[in-house]
Amino acid sequence: xxxxxxxxxxxxxxxxxxDDPRVTxxxxxxxxxxxxxxxxxxxxxxxxxxxxxxxxxxxNACLALAVSLDGSEITTIEGLADGDDLHPVQAAFIACxxxxxxxxxxxxIMSAVGLIAEGRAGNDPERVRxxxxxxxxxxxxxxxxxxxxxxxxxxxxERTAPSERTERSLA
Amino acid sequence: xxxxxxxxxxxxxxAVALAxxxxxxxxxxxxxxxxxxxxxVSRPARLIDIGRLPGLDRIDWLPDGGVxxxxxxxxxxxxxxxxxxxxxxxxAEALLSGAxxxxxxxxxxxxxxxxxxxxxxxQDTASxxxxxxxxxxxxxxxxxxxxxxxxxxxxxxxxxxxxxxCVPLAALDAVVEVEGRAGRxxxxxxxxxxxxxxxxxRETELDGADLIVALRIPGASAAFSRNARYLxxxxxxxxxxxxxxxxxxxxxxxxxxxxxxxxxGGVAARPWRARAAEDALAGRPADERSFAEAAGIxxxxxxxxxxxxxxxxxxxxxxxxxxxxxxxxxxxxxxxxPASPFAAAAGADHAA
Numbered sequence: 454x455x456x457x458x459x460x461x462x463x464x465x466x467x468x469x470x471x472d473d474p475r476v477t478x479x480x481x482x483x484x485x486x487x488x489x490x491x492x493x494x495x496x497x498x499x500x501x502x503x504x505x506x507x508x509x510x511x512x513n514a515c516l517a518l519a520v521s522l523d524g525s526e527i528t529t530i531e532g533l534a535d536g537d538d539l540h541p542v543q544a545a546f547i548a549c550x551x552x553x554x555x556x557x558x559x560x561x562i563m564s565a566v567g568l569i570a571e572g573r574a575g576n577d578p579e580r581v582r583x584x585x586x587x588x589x590x591x592x593x594x595x596x597x598x599x600x601x602x603x604x605x606x607x608x609x610x611e612r613t614a615p616s617e618r619t620e621r622s623l624a
Numbered sequence: 625x626x627x628x629x630x631x632x633x634x635x636x637x638x639a640v641a642l643a644x645x646x647x648x649x650x651x652x653x654x655x656x657x658x659x660x661x662x663x664x665v666s667r668p669a670r671l672i673d674i675g676r677l678p679g680l681d682r683i684d685w686l687p688d689g690g691v692x693x694x695x696x697x698x699x700x701x702x703x704x705x706x707x708x709x710x711x712x713x714x715x716a717e718a719l720l721s722g723a724x725x726x727x728x729x730x731x732x733x734x735x736x737x738x739x740x741x742x743x744x745x746x747q748d749t750a751s752x753x754x755x756x757x758x759x760x761x762x763x764x765x766x767x768x769x770x771x772x773x774x775x776x777x778x779x780x781x782x783x784x785x786x787x788x789x790c791v792p793l794a795a796l797d798a799v800v801e802v803e804g805r806a807g808r809x810x811x812x813x814x815x816x817x818x819x820x821x822x823x824x825x826r827e828t829e830l831d832g833a834d835l836i837v838a839l840r841i842p843g844a845s846a847a848f849s850r851n852a853r854y855l856x857x858x859x860x861x862x863x864x865x866x867x868x869x870x871x872x873x874x875x876x877x878x879x880x881x882x883x884x885x886x887x888x889g890g891v892a893a894r895p896w897r898a899r900a901a902e903d904a905l906a907g908r909p910a911d912e913r914s915f916a917e918a919a920g921i922x923x924x925x926x927x928x929x930x931x932x933x934x935x936x937x938x939x940x941x942x943x944x945x946x947x948x949x950x951x952x953x954x955x956x957x958x959x960x961x962p963a964s965p966f967a968a969a970a971g972a973d974h975a976a
Contacts, residue, residue, distance in 0.1 A: 474628065477658070497659050510700075510729040512726050512729050513655070513726045513730070516655045516730070518658060521651060571704075579961065583960055583961050586861075586862035587723075587725050588724075
């Protein structure tokens with residue numbers, strides 16, 4: 454049976470014809486769209502290396518069947534930077550040395566982007582660690598990762614704060 | 625993964641009609657099912673995708689002060705719903721102690737109820753497992769079984785149900801709304817999962833095409849909102865299933881217990897409601913001595929199914945501790961490590 458899936462991936466509408474419904478979102482991204490940033494670590498939702506945003510929410514791409522996400526908006530690590538300008542979370546991971554080998558990093562960064570958008574951790578390292586526990590780092594760069602998430606959260610809050618002030622003054 | 629046909633009905637009635645064909649399975653987020661299909665434990669001939677069915681993703685408040693939760697509400701959306709977390713805090717705490725943020729964003733409340741056991745012999749298709757392959761035997765009985773059941777098990781199966789969410793739900797008299805070929809019916813959550821007995825392959829009270837459409841928690845259960853906790857012991861700090869867990873809730877009249885609720889998790893094929901212990905607390909002073917006695921009653925009938933006698937003492941202590949923490953009061957803010965008895969002080973940085 455042939456199935457058509459339309460996804461907006463990193464802002465671009467892609468329609469993919471699948472000859473098999475078994476294709477996960479992760480395999481579709483990596484094998485059909487050549488977006489290999491999301492990694493296939495465990496392929497069972499345990500390591501978080503495949504984390505992407507679906508309609509703005511971080512999920513494990515390895516556990517979602519692509520056909521079931523027809524019509525969704527997907528953001529991968531490839532869609533974060535603005536040309537040569539890194540996303541604040543990417544910049545913070547470099548500044549805070551939040552990696553060693555780098556394999557888990559795309560998943561860590563996408564998870565951090567989701568975490569900051571959820572707004573549940575604030576600057577509390579304990580909450581950051583808890584809410585990042587779905588991302589395993591075999592090199593154990595957790596100290597830097599935690600610092601990077603807090604640093605990026607601060608940077609993103611500063612970036613949005615001026616416009617909020619403007620809105621308040623207009624209100 | 626086996627090949628399967630993929631169908632996406634647009635109404636509950638159509639979904640139920642399609643699922644009546646043998647070999648069908650419902651697909652919601654797939655966080656458990658797709659995983660089990662990858663390892664060959666589940667081999668459905670066709671998947672009925674219910675992920676977009678209209679009207680099943682709502683949280684509705686009822687005239688009695690209770691809540692009706694659509695089966696497709698995501699775990700994180702329910703846990704972070706401010707009114708829900710304030711009214712049924714132990715349920716929110718249980719949800720946030722389960723899985724990872726990514727999984728909670730995807731997984732649905734209906735799917736949470738239908739999670740399969742994490743018994744390694746169930747997951748390994750080379751092992752004997754009566755639950756997966758009726759009549760094949762149970763390799764867990766003589767195997768690695770320190771995490772297995774201490775209540776309600778049989779020689780056919782000693783697996784536990786892994787859900788955190790279901791534990792406080794059972795304590796709070798939640799009801800499962802089911803749509804089947806014969807129409808709508810309701811099943812109390814604390815008997816929704818079947819004990820293994822002679823037929824461990826029958827895991828729930830659902831039949832054939834039955835579809836969970838919602839959960840309800842009655843308004844009367846909101847009486848416990850100020851004194852309710854979920855505690856969960858794990859073998860690592862986060863992102864792990866419970867070794868044992870306990871939901872404890874108190875309705876207090878000054879220093880006297882008007883009513884109590886106690887349910888254990890990780891100890892049986894269903895959340896294990898400790899009604900005798902609850903009854904023993906009614907009318908008693910809310911103190912350590914009452915809690916210790918109730919914890920003893922809660923575990924009185926437990927018996928090990930293997931190398932897991934330690935779980936009985938662990939659970940007994942956890943019940944007493946959960947009751948003491950419930951008495952101390954529902955935390956004003958969700959703890960940084962939900963359900964952890966080892967939570968550090970807020971803001972503490974234990975990375976040296």
